Amino acid sequence: MIEALIFSLIVGATVGLSAGYLGSIMVLEKMALVGDALSHVALPGLALGILLNFNPLVGAFMFLFVSAVLIWHLSRVTKLSFETLVGAAFTLALAIGILIFPDDLHALEEALFGDITSVGLIEAIAAVVISIVVISLTRVIYRKIVLGLVSEELAVSKGINIARTNLLYLLLVSLTVAIGIQITGTLLVGFLVVTPAAAARIISANLSRYCKLSAIFGAISAISGILLSSYFNILPGPLVVIAGIAIFVAVMIIRWRTKFTS
Amino acid sequence: MVTDDKNDHCILKVSNLTVEISNQPIINNLNFEIKRGVTLAIVGPNGAGKTTLFRALLNLVPYSGKVEWNGKTKIGYVPQVLSVRDIPISVREFLSLKNESESDIKAVLASVGLDSEEVIDKSLATLSGGQMRRLLIAWAIVDKPDVLLFDEPTSGVDLDSEEAIYGMLRKLTAKNKITLLLISHDLHIVREYSDYALALNKCLIFFGESKKVMNPATQKLIYGEPICKEYGEIHDRSINI
Numbered sequence: 200m201i202e203a204l205i206f207s208l209i210v211g212a213t214v215g216l217s218a219g220y221l222g223s224i225m226v227l228e229k230m231a232l233v234g235d236a237l238s239h240v241a242l243p244g245l246a247l248g249i250l251l252n253f254n255p256l257v258g259a260f261m262f263l264f265v266s267a268v269l270i271w272h273l274s275r276v277t278k279l280s281f282e283t284l285v286g287a288a289f290t291l292a293l294a295i296g297i298l299i300f301p302d303d304l305h306a307l308e309e310a311l312f313g314d315i316t317s318v319g320l321i322e323a324i325a326a327v328v329i330s331i332v333v334i335s336l337t338r339v340i341y342r343k344i345v346l347g348l349v350s351e352e353l354a355v356s357k358g359i360n361i362a363r364t365n366l367l368y369l370l371l372v373s374l375t376v377a378i379g380i381q382i383t384g385t386l387l388v389g390f391l392v393v394t395p396a397a398a399a400r401i402i403s404a405n406l407s408r409y410c411k412l413s414a415i416f417g418a419i420s421a422i423s424g425i426l427l428s429s430y431f432n433i434l435p436g437p438l439v440v441i442a443g444i445a446i447f448v449a450v451m452i453i454r455w456r457t458k459f460t461s
Numbered sequence: 462m463v464t465d466d467k468n469d470h471c472i473l474k475v476s477n478l479t480v481e482i483s484n485q486p487i488i489n490n491l492n493f494e495i496k497r498g499v500t501l502a503i504v505g506p507n508g509a510g511k512t513t514l515f516r517a518l519l520n521l522v523p524y525s526g527k528v529e530w531n532g533k534t535k536i537g538y539v540p541q542v543l544s545v546r547d548i549p550i551s552v553r554e555f556l557s558l559k560n561e562s563e564s565d566i567k568a569v570l571a572s573v574g575l576d577s578e579e580v581i582d583k584s585l586a587t588l589s590g591g592q593m594r595r596l597l598i599a600w601a602i603v604d605k606p607d608v609l610l611f612d613e614p615t616s617g618v619d620l621d622s623e624e625a626i627y628g629m630l631r632k633l634t635a636k637n638k639i640t641l642l643l644i645s646h647d648l649h650i651v652r653e654y655s656d657y658a659l660a661l662n663k664c665l666i667f668f669g670e671s672k673k674v675m676n677p678a679t680q681k682l683i684y685g686e687p688i689c690k691e692y693g694e695i696h697d698r699s700i701n702i
Contacts, residue, residue: 227548346558348548350540356519357559404584405551 204429206323207315207382211421211439213330214379215391219399219417221337221375222392223410224344224368226400233281235389236289237369238376240266242296242385245310249301255310256322259380263373266292271366312384312436315425326378333371334414340364345406382421383436390440391417398447401454416446472497472534472608472640473518477526480510480517487513489664490526495657497531497607500634500641502655502671504648506684509662511644512541515610518642530608537606539597541613541644545585552588552596553581560603572633573599591622598626602633609634611643615650623647627654648675648683 225234244262248255270284277284300307309317347354347361354361372392379388395416396409403409424439431438471494478491488510495501503511516522519538530536545555556566570577573595580592588596594615601609614630615623631654634641645651651658652675660666660674660683667674 229547342558345548345550349545349555349558350543352516352519352521352540353538355521356536356538400549403549404587405549405582406554409549 203316203318204425206318206320207425207429207435208422209323210318210326210378211382211425211435212418213326214375214382215395215418215421216414217330217333217337217375217417218379218388218391219395219414220334220410221368221372222396222417223399223413224337224341225372225392226396226413227345227348230281232393233285234372234376234392236285237263237267237372238380238385238389238392239289239296240292241376241380241388242310243292243299245380245385246296246300249303249306249310250299256377256380259385260373260377262292263377264370267369267373268366271362271369275362308434310380310384311386312434313380313382313387313439314384315382315428315435318381322378322381326381329374329378333375336367336371340367341410344368382425383439384434387436387440390443391421394440394443394447395420398443398450401450416443420446470496472531474529475518475527476529478514478517478524478528479526480513480522480524482513482522486663488517488524488661491661491665493659493665493668495640495642497640498634498638499657500631500643500655501657501659502651503642503644503659503661504646504651504683505661505666511661512612514661515612515642515644518610534608535604535606536608536610537601537604538610539601539612539614543597548585550585551582552585555585555596556600556603559600560605565603569599569603570596572602573629575599591626594622594626595629598630598633602637602639605637606639608640608642611641613644613646615645615647623650630654648680651675 222234241259241263244258244260245255246258247262248258251258266288270281270288273279273284274281300310308314343354343359343364346357347359347364351361376388376392379391382388383391396413398416399409399412403412420443421439423442423445424435427438427442428435474494476492478488479486480488491514503514505511513522515538517524518528519536520528552570553563553566556569560566560569567577567581570580575592575595580588580596585593585596598614601611611630615626627650630641630643633639641655643655645655652671655671657669658671658674659668660679662683666683667679
């Protein structure tokens, strides 16, 4: 049990860091709900993994990856917004996921809300490696995405391929969501992409502080949720969310007090 | 798009430029040519194709015809709208998106009349309108372009600041030998601060020295109905500068 807790904490810390870091871009792009909704697309992949007896996280990643590429392509062809397409994809995925999910209530609960007892050494190593890759690649594209946000014309005129950058970004989100599912479950993993960044945004005047705080808040939310889950012996997902919301509220109070006293 | 130019003085040659968006003609058979170091103002009513012309010059929209820049031309562009207010970004981070050299950033801030010590770590959201316009000029020149395309440099700025900003732009472009193409609605500013004016209303209305061509009579011509079809042959002419 202690081993599983340590591995879970490693996964939680690394996923929290990378999800918070990636999420800081998503909040800037005003696509917070996209990150949240995209995470639900993993459900049919988890179901297939359980049904066909392979690692459900691989199934989750495959579904997320294919959906991300499909949504990216459709948004270019149809000129529909990401929000619209992700909205349609996630409800479809939830429907398929529920239809094909095996008749196993515990597995469904684990898929939806996470389970730290199932995390082993391989998952922990995978989470560390994937998080390092995700954070490194996100660092490379961060400036490009910010320049694109400031002005798409400027980014294009400087030779930045916005469509390709967006695709890479979506793939990184898919990877992070796939490994985060172990801790928070597919229903709540989007939280790690959204709320830490929202809290960091409130108290940041520059990008450097903003993305670092977002990553740190993500890691603290995940670690606190896992520790609480282990202590109270309940599902980790909802506790990660509650820990993250506590950070958000604390940041709001600090900001309000600073404003009030200055 | 870019060619090695035989004439060293010519920096841009536009020939038979036509832009259509969703099958709607935005620019119709435009021809002009400009020399290095001049300031060219582009005037015309809303929807005349001014911003689209800039986008075509930057190869951001599909077009027919030719846009030929001198081979080694580095182009800077400042669009009409920059969405920076919602991004937690400091002045230093903003400018370093284009040029990471700290000394270049401080020098360029000083050249646009901003105290670098005071503003460099400030969030863009806390800058005043005048400071923001100055910062945009700094942003435009921080990576040392040869040509600057500036879409409405002083929109949202009061009249006094507007004159100050244009005065500063003139000094900066003269000092750094920058060719400036700017879009403006203010015909007084165009007369005072540009060498040449190009009036556009779907097609070329006229093109010549600002002080000669900008007068009350031509103002009516600029802001009237598009005249490409009726008077295409007469008005759609190119004057090389």
